[in-house]
Amino acid sequence: MSEMPRMVTDAAGVDEVTAAARQAGTCTLDTEFLWEKTYAPQLCLVQVGVGDEIWLIDPLAGAPLEPLGELIADPAVEKLMHAPSADLIAFGLHFGTLPANVFDTQIAAGFVGLTASASLDRLLEAVLKVRLDHNETFSDWSRRPLKETQMLYGADDVRYLAPLVAALRTSLAQRGRSEWAAAEITRRFCSADSAGGDPERAWRKVQRRGRLSPQAQAVLVDVAAWRETSARRRDQPAGWVMKDPTVVEVARAMPRSANDLQQIRGMGKSLGERDTAELLAAVANGLTRTPPPAERSVPQRIAKQVEAVATLAVPMARIRCIDADLAPELVANRADLDRFLEAVVADEDLSTLPLGQGWRKELLGDDLIRLVAGKVSLSLNQSAPFLRIEDR
Template sequence: MEAPRFIDQGGALQALCARLQKAPWIALDTEFLREKTYYPRLCLVQVATEEEVACIDPLALKDLAPLTALLQDPAILKVLHAGAQDLEIFFHRDGRVPTPVFDTQVAAALLGHGDQIGYGRLIQAVLGVELEKGHSRTDWSRRPLEPEQLRYAADDVRYLAQAYPRMREALEAKGRLAWLEEDFRRLEDAGSYRPDPETIWQRVKGLNTLRRPRQMAVVQDLARWREQEAMRCDRPRRWLLQDEVILDLARRQPQDLQTLAKVRGLAEATVQRHGETLLGLIRGAMARPQEDCPTPPSRGGRPDAQQEALVDVAMGLLRHQALANDISPAAIATRRDLEALVAGDPRSPLLRGWRARLAGDALHAWLRGETRLEVASGALTVTPRH
């Protein structure tokens, strides 16, 4: 197997990008570290076409402008696998998301490979190649990189460049290529990658265990401060306050440093450095008028017995539609998605895009009473209700 080009000089990068500029598409992947930072640290960029494979060293190159221009070229499709994190990295570096994109993990679902298939399993299924797994825990920031490490990294695009044409051809044969446009537009949306300290509190794990508006206000203010501080000092948010600590502070609402220091999981260094700030945030949230506090989230309780029965039947109809379209039911919807649809949630993913085409429209029609389910020769059939 030919070794990948290792690009760590400006001239070599310019020459590579000039060649790739002529390609209609490129396979793209990154290696990065994020354990000790808020923003991911880009350590390697891998690119490939059907003709060549290269690993670009962003730690050695002072100017990545040729690569940035290539990734922003609207005439060149960027092919990734589970590419959201890769796109986030380039958004933070360049202020823009590479476009247009094609994500083989998303596309694989429409080819019957199941939901969120891993890269190794996909390459095994499409190409019959079993990939090496020995360098999955590599510290990609350390130099020099060994030849084995570079080959491992290059394989993430080498085989992607071989799988993409086959997958695209299969999608075109099934008439499903255009179905992916909405999914890919969401991946290209810069808003998906822009941190929002004002809404980050909604992602605190365990939020639904709180029931009082002022508890929610404490979570809101602490989570906002944590996000802003983590961004400012480029450190993981969990190093400042873990989610469970935020919830405990919301419940206990300490009013002095001595009480604050007793909160389990709150580091002594955090109390010393930020204790007064945290107390001020808690006091401010507690003084907020209740009508200005966030509304506690709905516990979303379990569906009642009648809804459960409808969801059970809907699951059967989902499997019927999936079988008819040679696709995994899990790739279309989860049971929770079906519960939301039965409950009348207009945000259900089954009401949009290809999921609506494959199953959502049929499910919605049945729930509206426009069709009925029958059994004929031992098989489920869907017929219009006259």
């Protein structure tokens, strides 16, 4: 059985952990959380490893997590993590943490011939031949006391991260992709946009907003911001405060009074005086706002050309990923591909698009430009990947 980790339940213990991480310049880190009925993930346990030492930091028993947020933001300490998106969002929403110097084993794996969506168990078995005995995947981490099996499960989530990272880094270096992986991890997890929860950007997440007038779009910005702020204050999912269709209807109707609000389908009688006043103020403010930039409208001529080119671009992307032994999900999804082709066909600036910069441009973007220009073609192979890209 693995060695039991040390429990931390107070500020002194947290200070010991962060001091050890700073002295080493690196640590492994993971969290256990619940995210079902709250605005932000409810952090129930934070696991940190430095060398052979593993700590389980228990905020529900009184351990403060602010120092760990500062550690995550410290560029002098590298945080070795696996699939850290929700962990980092939790620290961002609770403590305003902007992560720095993070290494994600899941993303790194996608650059060395493995999937970029593998679980930690699967990755450890594939790379280190380590098999975890995990039976606590669906534990209620908010219940105390923790069982011994839960403590060992939590510790195992960080126990093998350092050797896993070392092995992945060796593979990245051998393939010349260390910079590719570092750039992708930074883009995903260490930018101001990655934490989420920005009220001013909340309108972008509202579904079915496309048919609103420009003035209604402006109102939507403030109504969505009100919902985001209210959800955070109540610590509830934004959809519990108001569902997307109702948000869209409020923006469309632009109500001026409480009675106007009550006429909107889906509004019900759930709004109190404070919410009603704040929502009406949001609508009024939106009416004075400059509308956001209009959604892109692709001319039919360009759309048809892109549709035709995409029939070749999709297999071309697959060929490049197979040849490079690179996880396709890291390179581009269909929306990225179509948007890039639209820009190429319309002779727009490509440098702001993912496929128009960095390693993606080198791997695929330049080929797509040549494809649109008629300078490359696809032909059949007798063996996998059965298609090859040729200059014309």
